[in-house]
Amino acid sequence: MTKRHTLLALVLLAVAFSGAxxxxxxxxxxxxxxxxxxxxxxxxxxxxxxxYVTPTPHTVPTPTTPPREAVxxxxxxxxxxxxxxxxxxxxxxLADDTAEDALRSSAAYGLGEAALREGLYQRATxxxxxxxxxxxxxxxxxxxxxxxxxxxxxxxxWQFSIDDFNTYLGLRPGVIDSYAYERIGDAYLALExxxxxxxxxxxxxxxxxxxxxxxxxxxxxxASYLNAGQPTLAVQQYDAILAEANxxxxxxxxxxxxAQVELAxxxxxxxxxxxxxxxxxxxxxxxxxxxxxxxxxxxxxxxxLQQGRIYxxxxxxxxxxxxxxxxxxxxxxxxxxxxxxxGQAYRAVGNPQAALTTFQTxxxxxxxxxxxxxxxxxxxxxxxxxxxxAGAIQKYSALATQHPDVTQGAEALWRAGYLYGxxxxxxxxxxxxxxxxxxxxxxxxxQDGLIMGATLATGQGDTASASQMYSQLAATATGENQAxxxxxxxxxxxxxxxxxxxxxxxxxxxxxxxxxYYSVRAEDLLAGREPFAPPADFTLTFDEGTELxxxxxxxxxxxxxxxxxxxYTLSDTLKAxxxxxxxxxxxxxTAYSDAEEELSALREEYNDDPLALYQLAIFFRDENLYxxxxxxxxxxxxxxxxxxxxxxxxxxxxxYPVYYSDLVLPATQExxxxxxLVFALIRQExxxxxxxxxxxxxxxxxxxxxxxxxxxxxxxGWPDYQNSDVYRPYxxxxxxxxxxxxxxxxxxxxxxxxxxxxxGGPSNAVNWLGISGPDLDLFVQTIEYDETQxxxxxxxxxxxxxxxxxxxGDATQPSG
Numbered sequence: 001m002t003k004r005h006t007l008l009a010l011v012l013l014a015v016a017f018s019g020a021x022x023x024x025x026x027x028x029x030x031x032x033x034x035x036x037x038x039x040x041x042x043x044x045x046x047x048x049x050x051x052y053v054t055p056t057p058h059t060v061p062t063p064t065t066p067p068r069e070a071v072x073x074x075x076x077x078x079x080x081x082x083x084x085x086x087x088x089x090x091x092x093x094l095a096d097d098t099a100e101d102a103l104r105s106s107a108a109y110g111l112g113e114a115a116l117r118e119g120l121y122q123r124a125t126x127x128x129x130x131x132x133x134x135x136x137x138x139x140x141x142x143x144x145x146x147x148x149x150x151x152x153x154x155x156x157x158w159q160f161s162i163d164d165f166n167t168y169l170g171l172r173p174g175v176i177d178s179y180a181y182e183r184i185g186d187a188y189l190a191l192e193x194x195x196x197x198x199x200x201x202x203x204x205x206x207x208x209x210x211x212x213x214x215x216x217x218x219x220x221x222x223a224s225y226l227n228a229g230q231p232t233l234a235v236q237q238y239d240a241i242l243a244e245a246n247x248x249x250x251x252x253x254x255x256x257x258x259a260q261v262e263l264a265x266x267x268x269x270x271x272x273x274x275x276x277x278x279x280x281x282x283x284x285x286x287x288x289x290x291x292x293x294x295x296x297x298x299x300x301x302x303x304x305l306q307q308g309r310i311y312x313x314x315x316x317x318x319x320x321x322x323x324x325x326x327x328x329x330x331x332x333x334x335x336x337x338x339x340x341x342x343g344q345a346y347r348a349v350g351n352p353q354a355a356l357t358t359f360q361t362x363x364x365x366x367x368x369x370x371x372x373x374x375x376x377x378x379x380x381x382x383x384x385x386x387x388x389x390a391g392a393i394q395k396y397s398a399l400a401t402q403h404p405d406v407t408q409g410a411e412a413l414w415r416a417g418y419l420y421g422x423x424x425x426x427x428x429x430x431x432x433x434x435x436x437x438x439x440x441x442x443x444x445x446x447q448d449g450l451i452m453g454a455t456l457a458t459g460q461g462d463t464a465s466a467s468q469m470y471s472q473l474a475a476t477a478t479g480e481n482q483a484x485x486x487x488x489x490x491x492x493x494x495x496x497x498x499x500x501x502x503x504x505x506x507x508x509x510x511x512x513x514x515x516x517y518y519s520v521r522a523e524d525l526l527a528g529r530e531p532f533a534p535p536a537d538f539t540l541t542f543d544e545g546t547e548l549x550x551x552x553x554x555x556x557x558x559x560x561x562x563x564x565x566x567x568y569t570l571s572d573t574l575k576a577x578x579x580x581x582x583x584x585x586x587x588x589x590t591a592y593s594d595a596e597e598e599l600s601a602l603r604e605e606y607n608d609d610p611l612a613l614y615q616l617a618i619f620f621r622d623e624n625l626y627x628x629x630x631x632x633x634x635x636x637x638x639x640x641x642x643x644x645x646x647x648x649x650x651x652x653x654x655x656y657p658v659y660y661s662d663l664v665l666p667a668t669q670e671x672x673x674x675x676x677l678v679f680a681l682i683r684q685e686x687x688x689x690x691x692x693x694x695x696x697x698x699x700x701x702x703x704x705x706x707x708x709x710x711x712x713x714x715x716x717g718w719p720d721y722q723n724s725d726v727y728r729p730y731x732x733x734x735x736x737x738x739x740x741x742x743x744x745x746x747x748x749x750x751x752x753x754x755x756x757x758x759x760g761g762p763s764n765a766v767n768w769l770g771i772s773g774p775d776l777d778l779f780v781q782t783i784e785y786d787e788t789q790x791x792x793x794x795x796x797x798x799x800x801x802x803x804x805x806x807x808x809g810d811a812t813q814p815s816g
Contacts, residue, residue, distance in 0.1 A: 065092065067099035071106050078110065079624060080663060081690065081728025083118035090114060090127075105135040112147055113590055121154030142171035146589040149183060158187040175585045178207035179594060182217060189224075198224055205237065208578060210597040215241050215250075222257075231265045252278050252287035259291070272300065279306060289314040304330060308341065317345040336362050336371035343378055352386040373399065373408025380415060393419050397432070400439060410436065410445035417449055426456050430465050437469065441476040451481065454488065455781055467492045474508070483509045483518035490522065491777060515643040517793035520800045521777070531776040532751035532799055534674045535807025540658050547650035551614075554648045558640050559610045567611060568618045577602055587623055593691070599625065603632055610639050617654045626659050626688035645804055656801050659688045660701065660729055667737035673744075676806060677751060678737060680798035681758070684791065690729045700726045702736025712739055752776050755795050760788035 065073065074089035093099050093107035112128035115121070128148040132141060149164035165180045165187075181204035188197035201221045205214070222237035238258035245251050255274045262271035271294075278291040279302060288310045295302055308323035324342045328334045343358035359382070362375035376399045384392035396416035400409035417432035433453030440446045450473040457466035467489060474485030490505030509522035524531065552567045561567065574580055579602040586595035599620070606612035613636040620629035633654035637647055644652050658664070658679050668675045682688060685703040699705070704712070704726045712735045713721035725731045740754060743762050747753035747769050757765030760783065772778035783789040 065089070067093045067096050067103045067107075070096075071103055071110065074107070074110055074114070076662065077730075078114050078117070080660070080730040081732075082730045083114045083728075086114035087111060087118060087120065087123070101135075105131065105138050108134065109138070109140055109144060112144065112151070116147055116151050116154070117590060119154070121151045124148070124151035125155070125157075140588075142168050143588045145171065146180065149180075150589075153183065153187060153190075156190070158190045161187045172585070176209075176582050176589075176591075178204045178209040178214070178217070179586065179591060180204075181207060194224070194228055198228055198230075205240070209582065209594075210579060210601045211244060212601075213594065213597050215245055219254075226261065231261045235261055248282050249285045249287070252282035252285040252291075255282075256287040256290055259294070263294070268298075272298065276300075279310065283309045284313040286314060289316070303327075305338065308338070312341045312345060315348070317348040320345045321349065334361070334365075336366045336369045336375075340371055340374055340378065343375070343382075347378075347382050347385065352382050355382045370407075373403075373406040373412075376403075376406075377408055377412060377415075380412065384419065389419055389423065392416075400435070404439060410440035410443045413439070414445040414449045417453065421452065421456055426460055429453065429456055430462075430469075433469065434472075437472045437476065441472075442478075447473060447477045447481045450477075451484065458778075458781070463492055463495070474505075474512075479513045480516045480518060483512035483516055483522065485509075486512060487518045487522050487525075487777070490525070515645070515797060515801075517797050520797055523800075531796070532674070532677060534676065535803055537808040538676060538806045539808055540661050540806060542649070542653075544650065547648065551648040551650040554651075555610065555614060561611055563611070568615060570615050570619055571612065574602075574606075574612060574615060574619075577605075579605075584623075596625065596628065599628060603628055607635060608639065610636055613639070614651070617651075621654065621657070626657065627686075630655055630657065630683070630687050644801055649805060652801070653805055656683060656798065656805055657688065658802075658806065660733060663730055663733040664737075667733050671737045671741035673737055673741060674751070676802040677795075677799060678733075678740070680795050680802050681736075681740070681755070682733075683798055684795050690732070691727055699723075700732035700736075701729055702732050702739075704732060704735055704739070708739065709735060715742075748774065750774060750779075752779060752792055752796070755792050756783055756788050759791040760785050764788075 070089045070093050074086045074093075077083070077086040077089060090107040090111035093103055094111065099107070108127055108131035112124045112131060115124035115127055125148055128144050128151065131138070131144050132148070135141070138144075145164045145168040149161045149168065152158070152161035152164060162184050165184050169177060169180050181200050185197045185200035185204060188194070188200060198221075201217075201224055205218050205221045208214075209217070218237045218241050222234040225231070225234035225237065235258050238254050238261075241254050242251060242258075245254065255278050259271040259274035259278075262268075262274070275291040275295050278285070278288050279295065282288050283306060292302060292307060292310050304323045304327040308320050308327060311317070311320035311323055321342060324338055324345070327338065339358055339362045343355045343362075346352070346358060347355035356379055359375040359379045362369075362371050363379075366372055366375075376395070380392045380395040380399075383389075383395055393416045396412040396419075399406060399412040400416075403409060413432055413436040417429045417436060420426075420429035420432055430453050433449040436449040437446045437453075450469045454466045454469040454473070457463070457469065470485045470488040470492070472485075474482055474489055477485060486505045486509035490502040490509060493499075493502035493505055503526065506522040506526050510519045510526065513519045521531075524533075548566075548568060555561055555567060570580075579598045583595045583598035583602065586592075586598060603613075603616055603620075606616065613632045617629045617632035617636065620626070620632060633651060636651065637644055637655060640647060644655055656679075658675075660682070661675075664675055664678050664682070667673075668678050682701050686701050688701065690701055699709070706723045706726075709723060709726045710721065712718075713725075716735075716738060718725075718731075726735060740758055743757040743765065744751070744754040746762050747757060747765050750769065753765050753769045756768060756779070764784070768779060768782045768784070772782040780789055780792060783792065
């Protein structure tokens with residue numbers, strides 16, 4: 001359990017200002033947190049003393065590594081999430097009588113940080129106390145107080161924590177006051193001193209921090225004011241949020257919270273003004289639904305059209321039908337957009353005939369409106385959802401044939417072709433997609449239809465139809481789809497033994513979308529390279545000075561930069577930016593997520609400034625903020641309007657880096673994997689962000705889902721495994737390499753199939769490989785999941801760049 005999780009639990013514990021403990025679930029454990037009784041606290045005099053808790057005895061390691069090397073090894077272990085090793089290494093330095101004072105101070109400070117991050121709070125307080133006492137002139141003293149304040153909170157020593165954070169504020173005022181005051185407020189809550197907590201939280205909210213966390217803090221402060229019976233001050237916090245926030249849904253939710261507070265406290269007029277503002281300005285939000293109900297319950301009149309829009313957006317279709325019908329009855333007007341929503345609402349409540357009739361009204365009365373084609377599509381959709389697939393196909397086809405000038409005709413033909421395919425009527429599907437490509441060339445619907453038709457034809461062995469559709473795609477599409485068309489034209493020529501024509505098609509494919517999957521694939525076919533063929537050798541070390549000089553010459557010429565001297569150091573403007581100052585300070589006190597919030601906001605501010613992006617990319621890299629560094633480099637290359645391999649290698653490597661090589665290289669050697677493939681995978685999965693979490697709960701550098709992590713731990717016999725362990729890079733990389741190796745064994749050692757299994761499930765990859773055989777292009781088309789298909793293509797692109805940037809010698813040639 002991390003210290004910030006502990007603090008959050010304590011806020012939940014004390015927000016009701018009771019003395020009871022609070023149970024909550026974290027990482028599948030139930031943790032009970034209680035406030036430390038006041039009589040157990042030792043009143044501090046001057047510097048806080050070490051608390052009453054007796055530390056658990058542990059063995060101090062015998063020094064075996066030279067102190068300077070040990071400190072560097074400990075820093076690397078800390079960066080890799082191996083806190084136990086870092087603790088051991090730092091303790092070894094402190095036990096070494098020959099170590100210089102500078103190394104001992106670094107070891108004492110590092111020990112405190114490592115123990116804190118490992119959750120060894122008592123050991124952290126002891127190490128940081130030792131550092132503060134023995135090295136009082138060290139410039140890290142303010143940070144040590146901040147860290148020790150966090151450690152004290154970890155063991156429930158709230159008063160000591162308050163004292164340390166106040167000491168920090170005295171030593172470093174005006175830097176990250178908001179974050180320090182927030183922690184002090186947490187401690188006061190734990191001590192059941194709500195008035196002091198509220199006062200401190202108010203100071204935190206008034207101090208500066210990045211916008212998103214400031215809004216979250218203000219919500220917490222507002223909740224605390226409500227619990228303290230001070231609704232007026234709570235509403236002030238909500239209004240402060242509204243003065244800054246821009247997101248419509250968020251603004252609507254805050255307005256609704258403020259209105260509810262005002263209603264509960266008798267400010268009916270103010271509340272109704274807020275509710276009416278929500279209904280008027282944010283009808284598509286869930287908050288508008290609640291605001292509407294409150295206004296109607298109060299007997300206030302709300303325009304029936306606005307009611308209908310709100311009901312429709314919130315899927316209360318029966319109410320929407322009533323409101324829309326009321327509106328048309330009251331006004332005698334039935335606008336096309338209202339009729340479209342009314343028809344969709346009828347369909348949603350199971351009245352397809354009323355829906356068809358309503359859509360027909362749009363068709364009859366609005367022939368020149370864009371809603372005309374939409375209504376026709378909605379009729380087709382209604383017929384299909386009612387089980388009348390043949391009627392739906394007929395309706396879709398009729399739009400394109402009877403009204404060829406209507407833009408929705410492209411979508412209608414695509415849907416007709418798709419439904420034919422779903423019925424197994426391949427001939428009709430192919431004919432429909434062919435007509436679609438001819439009538440609406442170059443449209444997204446036509447391109448997708450030609451791809452679908454060509455895939456159907458290939459599956460039926462109809463190479464003539466497939467070739468015709470791919471040729472049409474190549475002639476009418478652009479970018480990735482054009483490259484795909486040329487690639488498959490080349491494949492089909494090659495199958496017919498027309499090698500010269502095949503080579504011409506591959507060359508056209510390679511030129512159509514440089515850096516894109518199909519262009520890269522064509523380049524590999526032209527070079528005779530097998531998919532994911534590794535280079536003969538690779539190197540991860542370069543002459544950075546020489547490469548940076550070349551990069552800066554390119555920056556000057558590309559963006560007309562006139563600044564003299566080196567360009568990579570942060571400008572005075574960036575150094576002075578409050579977000580940079582706060583971000584660096586938060587990094588120094590290991591508040592990494594808060595630091596990323598600040599520095600991410602800073603990067604976005606300079607999103608169109610190439611020199612600032614270059615400087616930030618290097619700064620973020622040096623601070624181990626790898627995701628932010630990659631994003632800055634990617635944006636810089638985008639501004640240059642060139643592909644990655646056209647920029648100087650130093651900048652390209654910032655976009656496609658090889659971070660954590662000290663973990664990746666041993667793991668890939670152990671499991672016989674291509675390191676460049678693993679780097680390409682990590683970049684795709686997490687952008688080298690150790691704490692990345694996906695919507696599917698995949699975690700860490702190589703995005704391992706909890707169930708898979710438990711299974712891998714069981715296979716490896718990993719001791720004392722917890723789900724949170726996969727956020728530690730040294731564990732995540734080891735687990736991810738093992739799992740990739742495991743999937744490779746299941747799919748005949750085909751890397752592209754293993755990647756599909758890594759993302760879409762091993763059993764699925766085995767099935768897809770069984771259908772396609774060892775042919776990458778057929779395999780990609782066989783993948784049923786769009787996400788997995790895109791995943792394989794993106795890593796193929798990544799890998800080609802890694803091979804170009806880090807490979808040495810030609811890639812392995814295909815056998816025979």
